[in-house]
Amino acid sequence: MKRCVLVCLLALSVLCNYAQYDLVSAKKNVIPGGYNFxxxxxxxxxxxxxxxxxxxxxxxxxxxxxNMDRVLRYGTIDAIKRGLDVPALVVAPQNPGGAWSPRKLNDILEWLDANDYTYDHQRVYVIGMSLGGYGTMDFVGTYPDKIAAGMALCGGCSLKDQTKLGEVPLWIIHGTGDRAVSVKESQKVVDGLKRNRLTQRLRYDWIRGASHGALSRYFYSQKTYEWLFSHRLNDVGRPVERSIDITQGDLQEAYRKMQKRVDQLEFE
Structure with a gap:
């Protein structure tokens, strides 16, 4: 009898511990002066x-x-809700306005550590689009010792010293038909890294004729996450993965599959 009670208590303890990890949960006002996420x-x-x-x-x-619900309109968590498998803890903060603050983003990492969210510190990644593309490069360039790899879509960089971007595997992607954020913003970053001979960990693609919104499809491609997750902080020399390509055909097919999955769920 005692053995049975002990087993039941142990099982209950496991379930209680597991319950703190809701699949998608909103963290509001948990960091004084910081981002909700x-x-x-x-x-x-x-x-x-x-x-x-x-x-x-x-x-x-x-x-x-x-309104935190806005953050779920597109991006990684939206892709997961549509059926994409992303085997990672995913943080999606909301910026109330203005440029992304690398310090406030780092505050989220420190909050996770302080609140018993265990993860592989050798495998921390960042991906962002537009203003988030700026935030991605600013975060990478400020904390190159914490970020294993980054992907910046149709953005730029606001850091005065951008040389530390060369320390991190970074993929910069921009459409030449972007009217919201000119491709020149990304090109300036690439040109600066070239001048300083810091391109050994850099990939960049200028997608011919692609509009600003077209690059959102990268969030829905499994290859995007395969590329990011292929890097680790403790990789010798921290080389950039160049064998994984993401074609326009890949993006179209990935988004089509995501939309098909949503249509199926609506009728189930």
């Missing part, structure tokens, strides 16, 4: 915490404000 925990997180990567998604200016 969504936190996604994968289903098997409780059993694989120490090997779980952490991904930070940074939205564009259109999602700024105080």
């Amino acid at each position: 969504w936190l996604y925990t994968p289903e098997d997180y409780y059993y694989s915490q120490e090997s779980t990567p952490l991904l930070v998604f940074l939205h564009g200016a259109s999602l700024c404000g105080r």
